[in-house]
Amino acid sequence: MSYPPSHPEESEPTRPLPPYPPAQSGGSRKGFAAAVLTASLLVGGAAGFGGAAAWDAVSPDEAATSTTSSAEDTPTSVEPVVDAPEGSVEQVAQQVLPSVVRLDVAGPEGQGSGSGIILSEDGTILTNEHVISLAAAGGSLRVSFTDGTQTSGRVLGSDKLTDTAIVQAEDVSGLTPATIGRSEDLRVGQDVVAIGSPFGLDATVTSGIVSALDRPVNVGSDEQGNATTYPAIQTDAAINPGNSGGPLVDLAGQVVGINSSIRSVAGAAGEAGSIGLGFAIPIDAVMPLVPAMEAGEAPEHARIGIRVGDVDSSDGRVGGAQVDSVEPGTGAEEAGLQAGDIITQVDDRHIENSDALIATVRAHRPGDTVTITWLRDGEESSAEVILSSDAD
Numbered sequence: 203m204s205y206p207p208s209h210p211e212e213s214e215p216t217r218p219l220p221p222y223p224p225a226q227s228g229g230s231r232k233g234f235a236a237a238v239l240t241a242s243l244l245v246g247g248a249a250g251f252g253g254a255a256a257w258d259a260v261s262p263d264e265a266a267t268s269t270t271s272s273a274e275d276t277p278t279s280v281e282p283v284v285d286a287p288e289g290s291v292e293q294v295a296q297q298v299l300p301s302v303v304r305l306d307v308a309g310p311e312g313q314g315s316g317s318g319i320i321l322s323e324d325g326t327i328l329t330n331e332h333v334i335s336l337a338a339a340g341g342s343l344r345v346s347f348t349d350g351t352q353t354s355g356r357v358l359g360s361d362k363l364t365d366t367a368i369v370q371a372e373d374v375s376g377l378t379p380a381t382i383g384r385s386e387d388l389r390v391g392q393d394v395v396a397i398g399s400p401f402g403l404d405a406t407v408t409s410g411i412v413s414a415l416d417r418p419v420n421v422g423s424d425e426q427g428n429a430t431t432y433p434a435i436q437t438d439a440a441i442n443p444g445n446s447g448g449p450l451v452d453l454a455g456q457v458v459g460i461n462s463s464i465r466s467v468a469g470a471a472g473e474a475g476s477i478g479l480g481f482a483i484p485i486d487a488v489m490p491l492v493p494a495m496e497a498g499e500a501p502e503h504a505r506i507g508i509r510v511g512d513v514d515s516s517d518g519r520v521g522g523a524q525v526d527s528v529e530p531g532t533g534a535e536e537a538g539l540q541a542g543d544i545i546t547q548v549d550d551r552h553i554e555n556s557d558a559l560i561a562t563v564r565a566h567r568p569g570d571t572v573t574i575t576w577l578r579d580g581e582e583s584s585a586e587v588i589l590s591s592d593a594d
Contacts, residue, residue: 289453294395295407297455299348301380302448304399305333305355305369309341317398317448318345318369319380319457325353325371326496328488329447330462331360332421334367345371348405359495362424363503364432364564365462366488367447368495380449383456385435385484388412396439396461396480398448410439410478416565418557419481421463433561434481435459441480450482457485487565504566504589506539506574507532510556513544522546522577523559537574537585547575547584563589 286293301320305327307313316333320326327345334357337343343355353371360367371377392412400406414436422430435450441461450459459482467477491501507529513522522544528534539545545553548562549572566572568591575584 291393291395291407291409291453294451294453294455295397298380298395298397298449298451299405299407300378302348302397302405303327303371304346304402304404305329305447306344306346307334307336307341309336309339311336311339315399315402315444316446317444317461319447319449319460320377321368321492322379323375323377325355325374325377326358327355327369327371328460328492329367329369330460331362331365331367332462333447334360334369343369345369346404347377359498361491361495361501363428363430364483364488364491364501365421365430366460366483366491366495368492381454381456382485382489383452383454383458385458385486388415388435388452388458388484390415393453394435394437394439394458395451395453396437396441396445396448396482397451398441398445398461400440400442400444402444406445408440410437412436413438413479416551416561417481418555418561419463420557420560429557429560431557431560431564432462432483432487433565434463435484437480437482438478439480440476440478441482442476445480459483459485460488484565490567500593502568502591502593504563504568504570505532505592506563506587507534507590508539510545510559512555521552521554523553523556525576532590533587537587538583539574539576539585540578543576543578545574545576546582548572568593 286296303318303320304315305318306315314336316329318327318329318333321328325345334343338357338360343357344352345355346352353374355369355371358368358370390412393409394412395407395409397405397407412435416433417436418431419434420429420431424430435458437450439450441464445461446463448461449457450461452458461480461482463481464476465479465481494501509526510523511526513524525539525541525543525545527541528539545559547553548559551562553559553562566589568589570589571586572589573584574587575582
């Protein structure tokens with residue numbers, strides 16, 4: 203059993219970004235020889251239907267609606283810079299840009315655009331599920347590369363719970379795959395670079411720092427009510443509609459995250475855009491899911507075996523995730539968890555609410571062992587729990 207979304211005290215719907223026209227068609231893309239060597243990616247918010255999901259400033263638990271970008275579509279060619287200083291944003295941009303694509307999607311319900319990260323020479327591309335969701339319902343998908351060429355694409359698989367998807371670009375070879383890094387090695391204050399197509403502006407590079415780590419971000423839920431919540435990398439690098447599915451990279455040019463959502467000012471007039479609060483899905487949580495999505499299979503996610511909600515603060519209690527029910531035969535039952543318990547910690551990570559618990563568990567894999575600490579009638583207990591799979 204997986205977790206339901208938490209129930210915030212305040213809630214204001216996220217405003218959808220207005221749709222933008224689809225990109226204009228271009229040439230085919232075969233045997234693309236990148237002007238630069240290997241690339242690593244940073245994630246960014248998407249523009250268009252597959253645009254950046256907006257994370258509401260009043261309630262991060264509300265579902266986000268993504269849209270397109272309305273800028274004119276002008277292919278951007280990337281030329282190598284031979285003397286770019288090592289470790290500079292300039293060098294990172296030249297290294298990574300050939301591994302970033304624009305994805306234009308159209309379907310019965312609308313159209314939009316986002317970004318993607320090249321994983322293989324033959325066109326396997328990593329992006330957000332919200333970027334390709336229109337195409338998944340019988341729509342069309344076009345892939346645009348940094349040299350201005352384009353080809354059609356198809357969705358191999360997706361995972362709504364982590365907002366990730368895999369696209370296959372058709373009839374391509376010799377692409378420049380991104381270099382995948384480790385989000386586990388990130389530190390607050392570290393320099394990062396985001397690349398993508400905000401508002402349809404291809405090959406756009408922005409830079410900033412890692413503002414926070416393991417920030418629980420809830421951008422919606424699936425049809426069963428299971429929350430799309432992840433332990434996000436927070437960054438002040440500008441992320442806007444159109445960046446979604448693109449890479450967040452370190453200064454070694456290694457992909458450390460997938461830019462996926464932004465926080466917006468509730469009630470602000472006009473279109474949602476960067477206010478310096480962008481969120482990327484850690485790459486360590488994504489890469490184990492890629493083989494299943496490539497095969498068109500549903501990825502497995504770790505679970506404890508409980509349903510949870512936020513703690514009722516009306517009686518003065520603050521913080522934690524309250525257990526609503528425990529599934530028989532799961533690690534939670536074996537550990538002794540009961541309905542009404544308040545989970546306050548997983549390993550050394552403090553749990554502030556149900557989103558934090560869901561995000562922390564989602565960062566693990568089925569079979570991992572974690573130590574869970576909880577309160578019952580004011581007394582603290584802890585036990586090791588072996589995480590099971592939501593495929594069981």
